Amino acid sequence: MNAVAFDQYGRPADVLKQVEQPTPTPGRGEVLVKMIASPINPSDLLYIEGRYGLLPKSFPCVPGFEGVGVVTANGGGLLGSLRKGQRVAVLNDRIGNWAEYTVASAKMVYPVSDEVSDEQAAGFFVNPMTAIAMTRHVLKIPHGAWLLQSAAGSALGKMILKLAKRDGFKTINVVRRAEQAAELRALGADAVVVEGQGSIPEQVLALTGGEGARYAIDPVGGATGTAVVQSLANGGRCLLYGLLSGEPVAVDPRWLISGSKIVEGFWLADWAKKQGILTMLGLMREIRGLLVNKTFETQFTATYTLGNIREAVEHAAKPGKGGKVLLKLT
Numbered sequence: 001m002n003a004v005a006f007d008q009y010g011r012p013a014d015v016l017k018q019v020e021q022p023t024p025t026p027g028r029g030e031v032l033v034k035m036i037a038s039p040i041n042p043s044d045l046l047y048i049e050g051r052y053g054l055l056p057k058s059f060p061c062v063p064g065f066e067g068v069g070v071v072t073a074n075g076g077g078l079l080g081s082l083r084k085g086q087r088v089a090v091l092n093d094r095i096g097n098w099a100e101y102t103v104a105s106a107k108m109v110y111p112v113s114d115e116v117s118d119e120q121a122a123g124f125f126v127n128p129m130t131a132i133a134m135t136r137h138v139l140k141i142p143h144g145a146w147l148l149q150s151a152a153g154s155a156l157g158k159m160i161l162k163l164a165k166r167d168g169f170k171t172i173n174v175v176r177r178a179e180q181a182a183e184l185r186a187l188g189a190d191a192v193v194v195e196g197q198g199s200i201p202e203q204v205l206a207l208t209g210g211e212g213a214r215y216a217i218d219p220v221g222g223a224t225g226t227a228v229v230q231s232l233a234n235g236g237r238c239l240l241y242g243l244l245s246g247e248p249v250a251v252d253p254r255w256l257i258s259g260s261k262i263v264e265g266f267w268l269a270d271w272a273k274k275q276g277i278l279t280m281l282g283l284m285r286e287i288r289g290l291l292v293n294k295t296f297e298t299q300f301t302a303t304y305t306l307g308n309i310r311e312a313v314e315h316a317a318k319p320g321k322g323g324k325v326l327l328k329l330t
Contacts, residue, residue: 005062006048006059027103032102033070036122038326048313062098063096090104091104092104113292129272138239145215147171148204162295201230205231214232302326
């Protein structure tokens with residue numbers, strides 16, 4: 001089969017190459033999936049660079065954490081037999097999805113409704129699950145409360161905007177470019193703060209009547225993440241779920257202590273492993289419903305094949321590209 005692999009860490013466009021590999025064989029509890037498509041997520045690029053929380057067990061390594069495909073074989077077990085022939089969303093941190101075929105745990109593939117396109121099904125897990133888990137399950141943001149989010153113009157940020165309108169909480173959205181503000185307001189943003197147009201904490205205080213944000217999420221780190229943390233209200237809580245800037249967040253312990261503020265990390269893979277099967281099945285049903293009614297809808301700006309992987313990852317790494325990049329695998 002054809003696949004994309006890397007045999008050392010580095011800039012994705014430099015280390016990725018198309019290779020031929022034997023088609024993998026599923027073991028008991030696993031299924032073989034003929035892949036259709038996979039999005040290129042920031043986590044994929046960090047993984048290839050060696051800067052992600054999960055590292056390859058060996059080289060060469062096929063990347064790609066999520067995608068959509070059709071189950072063609074079962075390695076043994078009841079669940080795998082039920083999945084055979086079904087189109088499924090695939091979450092995979094073992095072999096990688098950027099290949100014509102992959103092997104995944106039968107527990108980590110989920111049937112997708114015919115009402116959901118291949119493109120939308122390809123991004124079933126990472127962004128939708130992160131958005132729901134952070135807002136509904138971890139922070140449990142109540143109706144009417146303020147959520148402050150940075151990188152609000154990202155695919156995940158836009159999903160959180162849609163979820164906010166559905167669940168009734170308000171959003172303050174930090175963006176890097178002024179032209180993003182109108183788009184986010186059209187999607188339902190209650191307020192937009194543009195970096196470089198004044199202090200983020202001061203603007204948040206003004207928008208919240210001098211209180212600050214009770215809830216916040218940040219995937220950027222560095223100066224942006226630091227400003228988000230500094231915008232917390234007393235008793236506020238912030239989830240750090242990425243490090244797009246590559247720079248750490250600076251927090252004065254005295255400031256956290258004086259207002260009983262909480263800053264903590266969130267990693268979807270780690271959180272999901274701690275949840276019971278009923279919680280995860282319920283979460284997947286939530287995602288399926290939000291995809292079917294188009295509350296969640298990922299915008300794709302370009303599609304590439306495995307043979308154009310270098311151009312694909314270069315495009316995916318560009319800021320302001322207007323959507324995700326999709327890999328067609330068959």
